[in-house]
Amino acid sequence: MTFLCMINRTCLGTSRTLCRARRTYMRSPAIWRAASTKHPKGFVPPTEEDLLDLQERVQDFTRREIPEDVAARTDQQNEFPSEMWKKLGEAGFLGVTADEEYGGLAMGYQAHCTILEEISRASGSIGLSYAAHSQLCVNQLSLNATEEQKTRFLTGLISGEKVGALAMSEHSAGSDVISMRTTAKAVDGGWLLNGTKMWITNGPDADFIVVYAKTEPEQGAKGITAFIVEKTFKGFSCARKLDKLGMRGSNTGELIFEDVFVPRDNLLGEVNRGVKVLMEGLDLERLILSAGPLGIMKAALDLVLPYTHARKQFGIPVAHNQLIQGKLADMYTKFCASRAYTFSTARQIDNSSSWPTGTMINTRDCAGAILYAAERATECTLDAIQLMGGNGYVNEIAAGRLLRDAKLYEIGAGTSEIRRMVIGRAFNKEYS
Numbered sequence: 001m002t003f004l005c006m007i008n009r010t011c012l013g014t015s016r017t018l019c020r021a022r023r024t025y026m027r028s029p030a031i032w033r034a035a036s037t038k039h040p041k042g043f044v045p046p047t048e049e050d051l052l053d054l055q056e057r058v059q060d061f062t063r064r065e066i067p068e069d070v071a072a073r074t075d076q077q078n079e080f081p082s083e084m085w086k087k088l089g090e091a092g093f094l095g096v097t098a099d100e101e102y103g104g105l106a107m108g109y110q111a112h113c114t115i116l117e118e119i120s121r122a123s124g125s126i127g128l129s130y131a132a133h134s135q136l137c138v139n140q141l142s143l144n145a146t147e148e149q150k151t152r153f154l155t156g157l158i159s160g161e162k163v164g165a166l167a168m169s170e171h172s173a174g175s176d177v178i179s180m181r182t183t184a185k186a187v188d189g190g191w192l193l194n195g196t197k198m199w200i201t202n203g204p205d206a207d208f209i210v211v212y213a214k215t216e217p218e219q220g221a222k223g224i225t226a227f228i229v230e231k232t233f234k235g236f237s238c239a240r241k242l243d244k245l246g247m248r249g250s251n252t253g254e255l256i257f258e259d260v261f262v263p264r265d266n267l268l269g270e271v272n273r274g275v276k277v278l279m280e281g282l283d284l285e286r287l288i289l290s291a292g293p294l295g296i297m298k299a300a301l302d303l304v305l306p307y308t309h310a311r312k313q314f315g316i317p318v319a320h321n322q323l324i325q326g327k328l329a330d331m332y333t334k335f336c337a338s339r340a341y342t343f344s345t346a347r348q349i350d351n352s353s354s355w356p357t358g359t360m361i362n363t364r365d366c367a368g369a370i371l372y373a374a375e376r377a378t379e380c381t382l383d384a385i386q387l388m389g390g391n392g393y394v395n396e397i398a399a400g401r402l403l404r405d406a407k408l409y410e411i412g413a414g415t416s417e418i419r420r421m422v423i424g425r426a427f428n429k430e431y432s
């Protein structure tokens with residue numbers, strides 16, 4: 001624990017980053033997305049101390065509510081522990097970026113990363129479902145819903161009485177999400193939705209789902225609109241829960257929309273402007289989700305550091321061999337570098353909340369933070385298995401689960417290839 005406290009304090013960084021960020025912005029505006037309302041009114045960026053206090057609160061929560069047996073059972077049974085939603089709500093973690101008026105903490109994106117990191121350290125799959133709810137649904141509503149919609153939807157989502165999800169991907173539209181085929185046809189009083197959505201986290205359990213559909217199919221990206229679909233709407237169903245390699249227990253579903261009537265009151269944002277909601281949401285989604293692999297890397301270190309110091313071969317702890325020291329050092333530095341990237345990107349967003357030009361979200365770094373952390377987490381969890389030898393290969397030990405969970409982060413929220421493409425395109429834009 002002392003060791004990890006040291007890691008945490010080292011990686012949180014300093015407020016000097018803000019000055020550097022401002023200068024970078026002045027040089028290369030093309031890579032930034034200016035957005036004026038990414039935090040609740042009156043938001044004040046948390047101090048380093050606030051974040052450490054929050055981290056300790058989440059650690060208390062996970063020690064109590066997500067001990068190893070809960071994490072192992074969630075994976076083995078491939079079932080999310082549904083009572084966890086209310087516990088997360090009571091702890092205040094479900095609306096970390098949302099306005100206090102609706103029960104949120106209004107603490108911003110560094111705080112959100114802090115919570116997801118610690119939950120994922122305890123259980124990758126509970127962490128993923130948590131993020132789909134708190135970021136993909138709650139934060140998208142916080143940023144784009146009307147006051148009336150916030151009152152109607154956010155309160156229950158933030159207390160944990162309701163479960164949230166976001167449905168963008170389809171069988172034939174994953175990386176190329178703009179090619180989605182789900183349609184929303186205007187009818188009297190609203191729209192009729194038809195189509196399917198695939199791989200939707202919390203899909204089998206969700207009460208409220210942010211759904212993207214084509215209102216003007218022939219207009220491509222300019223014909224997409226976002227809606228809030230309620231589970232009780234006639235014609236909506238979850239066809240099946242998917243059986244996955246990892247993130248088991250984070251329930252993932254295939255959703256069906258058959259003439260689902262969505263009333264005008266459930267339009268999210270503006271008609272045919274859904275791509276703006278989607279793309280801005282994707283930046284923040286990638287940033288927040290980059291804290292998932294951080295938690296998994298921490299869990300890998302939690303396993304191997306004591307193990308390699310206790311396990312003796314040839315009369316000495318295996319950690320006293322240089323080959324093993326090399327692996328431990330690589331795991332540690334990969335974790336620290338990933339964490340520094342995630343938190344400096346989140347800090348720039350929080351610290352720019354009061355800039356007259358609006359909050360600055362760096363698309364390139366949101367993609368970069370998750371690209372880097374996700375690939376490092378897969379490497380670290382493979383190393384964890386190797387460092388534990390035969391024990392690392394048996395399912396009683398969590399190392400295998402960590403590897404299976406880590407791999408998802410190279411696929412979900414846009415694959416590693418698409419993240420590289422996003423970064424490359426940002427450079428192309430900057431130098432064109």
Ligand SMILES: Cc1cc2nc3c(=O)[nH]c(=O)nc-3n(C[C@H](O)[C@H](O)[C@H](O)COP(=O)(O)OP(=O)(O)OC[C@H]3O[C@@H](n4cnc5c(N)ncnc54)[C@H](O)[C@@H]3O)c2cc1C
Pocket residue numbers: 132136165166167168169171172173174175176198199200201202244247252408411412413414415416417418421
């Ligand atoms: C567990 C899980 C949870 C998920 N949760 C959600 C959710 O809550 N909501 C949601 O909307 N979606 C969700 N997804 C979907 C996820 O976002 C997509 O799976 C992802 O975007 C990849 O799309 P795809 O699976 O169709 O792969 P494809 O797009 O078919 O890609 C296949 C391969 O080709 C590569 N590729 C594709 N295009 C290019 C290119 N132009 N250049 C180079 N390589 C390319 C990809 O990187 C990948 O390696 C989830 C997925 C999983 C597995």
